[in-house]
Amino acid sequence: MPQFEEIRPYYDTEVNQAIREIIDHPMLKAMMNFTFPEWTDDQWKTLMLHCHSIRDFQINFIYPGVQKVLEKSSDxxxxxxxxxxxxxxxxxxxxxxxxxxxxxxxxxxxxxxxxxxxxxxxxxxxxxxxxxxxxxxxxxxxxxxxxxxxxxxxxxxxxxxxxxxxxxxxxxxxxxxxxxxxxxxxxxxxxxxxxxxxxxxxxxxxxxxxxxxxxxxxxxxxxxxxxxxxxxxxxxxxxxxxxxxxxxxxxxxxxxxxxxxxxxxxxxxxxxxxxxxxxxxxxxxxxxxxxxxxxxxxxxxxxxxxxxxxxKLWPSNFIAHDLLTGSDQFKHEYSDQEKALFEARFRKGVDINNPVAVENFLCMYANPVTNQKRLQDTLSQF
CATH class of the missing domain: 3.40.1130.10 (Glycerol-3-phosphate (1)-acyltransferase)
Structure with a gap:
């Protein structure tokens, strides 16, 4: 509809033309080489140029890309x-x-x-x-x-x-x-x-x-x-x-x-x-x-x-909470190895001589624990 022209996604009728405008962009090449490392550029370009809807684009190119991201950077x-x-x-x-x-x-x-x-x-x-x-x-x-x-x-x-x-x-x-x-x-x-x-x-x-x-x-x-x-x-x-x-x-x-x-x-x-x-x-x-x-x-x-x-609270959240509070309240939620890995990550990226930096980094992970436990305690009173 005309009123949404400035903010809307593409219509399916516009998808193929939009793809043609970016098909040779180096960032798209990098994305597709990451997603389909075994394919030549001609292979993924040929498939993409036959794409005529957002759903096709998402299923054939974005979804495999997400799977590759999960494979390469997550557990x-x-x-x-x-x-x-x-x-x-x-x-x-x-x-x-x-x-x-x-x-x-x-x-x-x-x-x-x-x-x-x-x-x-x-x-x-x-x-x-x-x-x-x-x-x-x-x-x-x-x-x-x-x-x-x-x-x-x-x-x-x-x-x-x-x-x-x-x-x-x-x-x-x-x-x-x-x-x-x-x-x-x-x-x-x-x-x-x-x-x-x-x-x-x-x-x-x-x-x-x-x-x-x-x-x-x-x-x-x-x-x-x-x-x-x-x-x-x-x-x-x-x-x-x-x-x-x-x-x-x-x-x-x-x-x-x-x-x-x-x-x-x-x-x-x-x-x-x-x-x-x-x-x-x-x-x-x-x-x-x-x-x-x-x-x-x-x-x-x-x-x-x-x-x-x-x-979902992970070991990283409980470790950060215990480090922040100087306690071992949640030590049953993580292993020594998980704590060592988290501390290594934290020390690598944060100036441990700056107490404000240390607190802010730990709060990023610890606050979900604090908030969830506080809410659970509140709800248990009713």
Whole structure:
């Protein structure tokens, strides 16, 4: 539709032409040589030039690429909760966000393997400024969210994105992935920004309560956790600037370097958990919470609860928590070898003479433990 022209993915009718525009790009060659090391360039180019839909492009080129990334840089992808999903049903997946590209790529690989339609996914325009990345983004069914806009333009942009999400979910029956907050979580605290929920609700019908609208969207929280965050060291400058209460300005190629390191960096094990459809929880909020502001916060809390409880805690999380607290509270959750490997990684990338740097790095891994245990303790009181 014309109104979505600036933010939408390609239509299937545009896919082949878009491929022809990037077929000789060196970055595409690098991607395909990594994905299909036994193929000649002519082989993958011939196959790609016969591609005429986003689904074909994802299944024949992106999915094998994701499998190769898992093979080369992880100890496996594990899942839970997918049995809750129903075929031919669209969902609004609201997820914690750790890695620029892999979070959605891995979710879509799992959806494909389990017989579900893949999502259309939100991506910040700061990540697709280069023409090649813009093409690739649109070829993998991403829609663009503009960043850093003045207030008036931000409002109009938010309305447009909200309308696109509604169109995808309710008219096209296409699931949507969006992060629970703008940008990736860098400190391990997975908290939903109410601004994201307000933006989504903008497309509700006139006079419709936002909770009733969210019921129609089939909201499902998603938790993704990496045993090793491949970009943990790259997050440190921003965390240290924040600790010093200083503004942080990204380097010219920082986003691209982070994107690349997220793909090729060591991850060990990865887990994706699909939470429950929030409809019962939304009904409970409507009955028990008064006032739009409090209801919006209750919705954010409900999403946070599922994401935090669904987050898979790895030995790295427990090791970081014990190192941070100077205790052995969770020593039964990891081996001496796992602790030695984690400490070696940590000492290699962090100035251990800088207590602020040490604390920030460890918190990145330890906070999911703290948050999950605190939430479990709170819920056990009811």
């Amino acid at each position: 496996g992808l594990f899942t839970s909760g997918f049995e809750k999903l129903e075929e031919n049903t669209s969902y609004l997946f609201i997820s914690n966000h750790r890695d620029i590209i892999l979070d959605t790529s891995l979710l879509n690989a799992c959806l494909y393997e389990k017989g579900f339609f893949m999502t259309t996914s939100a991506i910040g325009d700061n990540l697709v400024k280069k023409p090649f990345l813009k093409h690739l983004s649109r070829l993998t069914r991403n829609f663009t969210i503009k960043r850093g806009l003045p207030a008036r333009e931000l409002l109009e942009s938010s309305k447009l994105v909200s309308a696109f999400i509604r169109q995808s979910l309710l008219r096209e029956n296409r699931s949507v992935w969006i992060a629970q907050r703008e940008g990736r979580t860098k400190d391990g605290n997975d908290l939903t920004h109410k601004g994201v929920l307000k933006m989504i609700s903008m497309a509700s019908d006139e006079g419709e309560h936002f909770l009733d609208y969210f019921k129609r969207l089939n909201v499902v929280p998603v938790s993704i956790s990496y045993e090793y965050d491949p970009t943990d060291i790259l997050k440190m400058p921003e965390l240290l600037a924040k600790a010093r209460q200083e503004p942080y300005i990204k380097g010219e190629h920082e986003d691209f370097n982070t994107l690349l390191n997220g793909i090729i960096g060591a991850k060990k094990r990865i887990h994706i958990h699909i939470g429950d459809v929030l409809t019962p929880g939304l009904e409970k909020i409507a009955q028990e919470v008064n006032g739009t502001v409090k209801q919006l916060q209750a919705l954010a809390d409900l999403i946070d609860e599922q994401i935090i409880l669904g987050y």
